Amino acid sequence: MKKNTIKILVKCIAFFAVLFVCIAILQHFFGIRDYSIYSREQGFLQEEENSLDAVYIGASHEFSFFQPPLAWKDHGITVFSYGIPSMPAQSYVYRVKEALKRQPDSLLILNLNSFKSMGFNDKALHRNLDYMPWSVNKLEMMQDLLSRKNYSIENRLEFYLPLLRFHSGWSEMTSKDFTHTYNGLKGAYYYKYFLQTSSPQTFDVTEESTQPDEETLQVMGELLDYLDREKVRVLFVTVPQVLDKESQGRLNYLEEMVRDRGYECLDMMGLGDTYGVQEAVDFHDSNHLNIHGSIKFTEYLSDYLIENYGFTDKRGRDSLESWDTSVTLYGDYIDPWTLDIERDHAPRDYDLQAPEMTVRADEEQHAVLSWTETPGADGYRIYRKTNIEGDTFWKQTAETSGETFTWTDTHTEEAARLYYTVLPFRTENGEDLFGNFSFAGVDLRIS
Amino acid sequence: MTFVSFSFLIFITLTVFVYFITPGRWQWVVLLLASLCFFWLNSRWLVVFLAAAALTAFLTGLWLSNIDRTSKKLLKEKDWSSKEEKKKYRESVKRRKKVLLFCAILVVLGMLLVLKYYRFFASTANQGLRLLGFELPSFKFLMPLGISFYTLQAIAYMVDVYRGKEEADRNFFRFLLFMSFFPQIVQGPIARHHQLAEQLYASHRFSYLRCTFGLQLILWGWMKKLIIADRVMIPVTQIFDSGKQYTGLLLFLGAVLYSVQVYADFSGGMDMARGVSQILGIELEENFRQPYFADSVENFWRRWHITLGSWMRDYVFYPLTLSGPFVTISKKTRKIFGAFVGKRLPALLASFIVYALVGLWHGPEWKYIAYGLWNGLIIAAGILLPEIYARMKKLAGIEGTPFSWRLFMILRTFTLISLGRVFSRSGSVMTALHVFKNMTVQWWDLSFWVDGRLNELGLDSPNWVLLLIAVCVLLITDLLHEKGIRIREGIARQPLIFRWIVYIGAILVILVFGIYGAEYNSASFIYEQF
Numbered sequence: 002m003k004k005n006t007i008k009i010l011v012k013c014i015a016f017f018a019v020l021f022v023c024i025a026i027l028q029h030f031f032g033i034r035d036y037s038i039y040s041r042e043q044g045f046l047q048e049e050e051n052s053l054d055a056v057y058i059g060a061s062h063e064f065s066f067f068q069p070p071l072a073w074k075d076h077g078i079t080v081f082s083y084g085i086p087s088m089p090a091q092s093y094v095y096r097v098k099e100a101l102k103r104q105p106d107s108l109l110i111l112n113l114n115s116f117k118s119m120g121f122n123d124k125a126l127h128r129n130l131d132y133m134p135w136s137v138n139k140l141e142m143m144q145d146l147l148s149r150k151n152y153s154i155e156n157r158l159e160f161y162l163p164l165l166r167f168h169s170g171w172s173e174m175t176s177k178d179f180t181h182t183y184n185g186l187k188g189a190y191y192y193k194y195f196l197q198t199s200s201p202q203t204f205d206v207t208e209e210s211t212q213p214d215e216e217t218l219q220v221m222g223e224l225l226d227y228l229d230r231e232k233v234r235v236l237f238v239t240v241p242q243v244l245d246k247e248s249q250g251r252l253n254y255l256e257e258m259v260r261d262r263g264y265e266c267l268d269m270m271g272l273g274d275t276y277g278v279q280e281a282v283d284f285h286d287s288n289h290l291n292i293h294g295s296i297k298f299t300e301y302l303s304d305y306l307i308e309n310y311g312f313t314d315k316r317g318r319d320s321l322e323s324w325d326t327s328v329t330l331y332g333d334y335i336d337p338w339t340l341d342i343e344r345d346h347a348p349r350d351y352d353l354q355a356p357e358m359t360v361r362a363d364e365e366q367h368a369v370l371s372w373t374e375t376p377g378a379d380g381y382r383i384y385r386k387t388n389i390e391g392d393t394f395w396k397q398t399a400e401t402s403g404e405t406f407t408w409t410d411t412h413t414e415e416a417a418r419l420y421y422t423v424l425p426f427r428t429e430n431g432e433d434l435f436g437n438f439s440f441a442g443v444d445l446r447i448s
Numbered sequence: 449m450t451f452v453s454f455s456f457l458i459f460i461t462l463t464v465f466v467y468f469i470t471p472g473r474w475q476w477v478v479l480l481l482a483s484l485c486f487f488w489l490n491s492r493w494l495v496v497f498l499a500a501a502a503l504t505a506f507l508t509g510l511w512l513s514n515i516d517r518t519s520k521k522l523l524k525e526k527d528w529s530s531k532e533e534k535k536k537y538r539e540s541v542k543r544r545k546k547v548l549l550f551c552a553i554l555v556v557l558g559m560l561l562v563l564k565y566y567r568f569f570a571s572t573a574n575q576g577l578r579l580l581g582f583e584l585p586s587f588k589f590l591m592p593l594g595i596s597f598y599t600l601q602a603i604a605y606m607v608d609v610y611r612g613k614e615e616a617d618r619n620f621f622r623f624l625l626f627m628s629f630f631p632q633i634v635q636g637p638i639a640r641h642h643q644l645a646e647q648l649y650a651s652h653r654f655s656y657l658r659c660t661f662g663l664q665l666i667l668w669g670w671m672k673k674l675i676i677a678d679r680v681m682i683p684v685t686q687i688f689d690s691g692k693q694y695t696g697l698l699l700f701l702g703a704v705l706y707s708v709q710v711y712a713d714f715s716g717g718m719d720m721a722r723g724v725s726q727i728l729g730i731e732l733e734e735n736f737r738q739p740y741f742a743d744s745v746e747n748f749w750r751r752w753h754i755t756l757g758s759w760m761r762d763y764v765f766y767p768l769t770l771s772g773p774f775v776t777i778s779k780k781t782r783k784i785f786g787a788f789v790g791k792r793l794p795a796l797l798a799s800f801i802v803y804a805l806v807g808l809w810h811g812p813e814w815k816y817i818a819y820g821l822w823n824g825l826i827i828a829a830g831i832l833l834p835e836i837y838a839r840m841k842k843l844a845g846i847e848g849t850p851f852s853w854r855l856f857m858i859l860r861t862f863t864l865i866s867l868g869r870v871f872s873r874s875g876s877v878m879t880a881l882h883v884f885k886n887m888t889v890q891w892w893d894l895s896f897w898v899d900g901r902l903n904e905l906g907l908d909s910p911n912w913v914l915l916l917i918a919v920c921v922l923l924i925t926d927l928l929h930e931k932g933i934r935i936r937e938g939i940a941r942q943p944l945i946f947r948w949i950v951y952i953g954a955i956l957v958i959l960v961f962g963i964y965g966a967e968y969n970s971a972s973f974i975y976e977q978f
């Protein structure tokens with residue numbers, strides 16, 4: 002080859018290398034811009050190798066249910082929430098491989114709810130791919146998922162280089178886009194709207210079993226084959242969701258399938274009886290718990306893991322300081338949205354139903370609360386919040402007897418909008434047991 | 449597969465690679481296969497129309513050439529009994545050639561007229577025919593890619609052979625390459641056989657410098673298309689297509705923005721075509737010469753879509769003005785109205801016909817004809833009223849051509865061109881007239897600059913700022929070109945590190961600020977549809 006040709010070739014290669022680096026740097030700022038996902042991916046990478054008790058894999062039904070900092074705070078167990086919103090069932094086997102790379106001895110908790118359907122869209126793919134660290138496993142996962150959707154080569158490009166899809170967001174970028182880092186929450190859920198709302202749901206649990214479609218069986222079969230081959234410690238779980246009977250039936254079928262293959266499956270589709278999650282007050286929507294429900298769920302699953310898998314309390318270990326930090330960070334985050342009795346783990350009686358509340362302003366611009374009787378309640382605590390945003394806290398402002406169902410707040414000058422909730426309690430052996438509460442939609446505009 | 453797609457990038461890379469590893473004498477075959485492949489990917493079986501047009505033009509060229517050769521031989525060798533007989537023979541040959549050319553043009557043009565204009569002609573004719581109780585059926589044909597361009601190329605080739613300006617091509621496949629050369633088939637330029645064919649058939653060696661120049665042109669074309677044209681299209685679409693009643697200067701802004709869009713879109717596409725050709729060692733004609741620096745509408749058309757203008761001049765305007773009927777008109781009007789009118793009237797009539805055809809070439813709708821006539825009218829005014837303009841200038845106390853006067857002329861021309869484009873951008877002539885009417889409503893109202901109405905046109909503030917910067921860059925580049933400064937040569941003289949910063953910067957700017965991808969669908973080239 003002529004000297005000049007070699008020179009040109011070297012120049013071209015160097016040029017494309019520099020261009021590649023520049024694009025890679027640029028790419029860092031242009032993804033789906035969901036930094037809770039970024040935090041989960043990065044956070045998992047930052048965990049010391051083989052240091053976790055369990056890795057909990059699933060879609061939003063995973064991280065809106067289980068809150069790792071609470072499990073650490075109350076039980077000293079390290080369960081990382083490695084869930085990605087809209088995680089396709091087809092990606093489970095790759096996520097399992099990714100988890101095992103760093104935590105080969107951990108228990109893997111796999112949420113089966115994602116298997117209720119095999120569909121996924123572009124957004125789901127970006128959520129699951131954009132922040133995942135590059136590896137052969139990721140490339141295989143991309144190839145697999147993109148092939149299933151029959152994307153053309155041109156349409157696949159945006160998943161290899163999300164900048165191509167999200168570049169138009171440049172005009173809406175904020176400093177956060179340039180400074181985002183791992184939030185230190187161990188995968189705990191980090192968007193607030195479900196924290197401030199409850200959405201009553203109606204569940205209709207069925208025990209019937211329906212055979213899923215071919216693809217579901219094939220994907221599940223491949224996952225189980227892999228788990229068999231690698232002898233992975235796994236616990237399958239299902240969590241409550243509002244599903245039609247057929248979808249539930251398919252999940253029931255899959256539960257049986259994994260049990261037949263010798264894996265344990267914890268069915269938590271049933272509510273209340275076992276861990277206190279209530280249809281009326283603990284759901285954000287038909288698929289996700291609100292913070293109050295997730296506190297109950299985390300408590301239940303943590304107890305279950307300790308009891309059945311022998312997880313020990315690791316609090317106080319120097320190497321796990323980041324978990325203590327996560328408790329502080331998570332506390333800062335949820336404190337404005339939770340009651341003191343939740344944070345302090347006061348004894349609960351979930352049979353005490355949340356009273357239905359109304360609030361009105363009287364002529365003197367005082368807030369007049371009325372509520373329905375909660376059977377079995379010996380009294381009611383009244384809490385108030387002056388701003389629905391995260392800069393104020395729920396404060397107990399009064400306590401009434403079990404026979405009083407109304408209360409007037411005369412200190413209404415503090416804010417234009419006031420929010421209330423009424424917490425029923427009963428007393429047993431001198432100890433107060435607190436029931437359920439709801440504050441969704443209870444707001445008051447003092448005109 | 450458009451010029452702004454990933455598949456086109458792959459296609460180009462493969463073509464360039466195969467082209468330069470192929471021995472020189474076979475390189476044209478690579479180009480032909482690439483061109484047919486490109487055509488097939490875009491228009492599938494409609495490639496038969498391209499082949500038919502090429503075959504017609506090729507055979508006509510050969511036939512005309514044969515007639516010429518045999519007639520010349522006969523004229524030279526035969527012992528003519530009289531000059532009369534020789535003259536008669538010459539005339540009969542000319543007639544044969546004319547009939548042949550006419551038939552061939554009819555075939556080639558017929559395909560364009562049927563595929564592109566049948567529906568328009570039928571619907572227009574039906575308005576009258578309905579009164580007689582019948583009407584022509586309405587068909588909508590699929591349009592082969594680039595038919596408006598290759599038809600004109602074929603006609604120019606046949607006329608040039610007829611006129612003896614051009615030797616007939618003797619290899620059909622080479623001629624097919626001339627007709628189908630993929631970088632120019634999408635939106636021109638309209639090449640002449642003598643300018644392009646030899647370059648296409650010649651062998652070319654890879655040149656690093658030429659390749660970088662070509663890539664620079666492609667990058668520049670992408671920037672114009674993706675950063676300016678497709679971005680400015682968003683408010684233009686909102687203003688013209690949303691059905692909202694905009695008024696005054698906001699509507700005028702829409703017309704101005706559309707002018708920016710068309711220029712960035714068309715010239716961007718042309719830069720890409722020229723860039724790709726340049727990498728292959730083929731120089732396409734420039735189709736633009738800083739059109740918005742034109743100081744008159746006539747001057748504008750010498751700078752805008754130059755190859756269409758010169759085609760119209762050579763194959764419509766001159767033949768018309770020199771034709772018998774026009775000469776007769778000139779003579780008669782000279783007698784009645786005097787020399788001034790008699791001299792100018794044929795040119796005026798020919799101009800109107802040319803500009804109506806230019807309009808019609810853009811699309812089979814009355815609005816395009818109106819757009820053409822608007823330009824014809826302004827040019828006619830320029831031809832008829834030069835003395836009045838001179839007097840007005842004198843009255844204003846302007847002598848010579850100071851900068852302020854030139855600037856005024858440039859802005860005036862741009863305004864007239866932009867207003868004319870309202871016809872082509874609106875849905876119909878009536879809509880365009882409605883737009884003009886609305887422009888006069890509250891025309892003084894400038895509050896849209898500050899009251900947030902600009903942001904309701906589909907672009908947020910950062911995007912408007914970006915658009916403004918990009919248009920300024922385009923303007924400065926055109927200004928430098930106008931002053932004869934060669935930017936690419938200037939960049940080539942800079943140190944490697946500077947050049948790389950420019951190239952990589954341009955690529956990153958396109959990647960981030962370009963309008964493309966699933967969030968924004970990159971728009972088709974405007975002239976591709978013509």
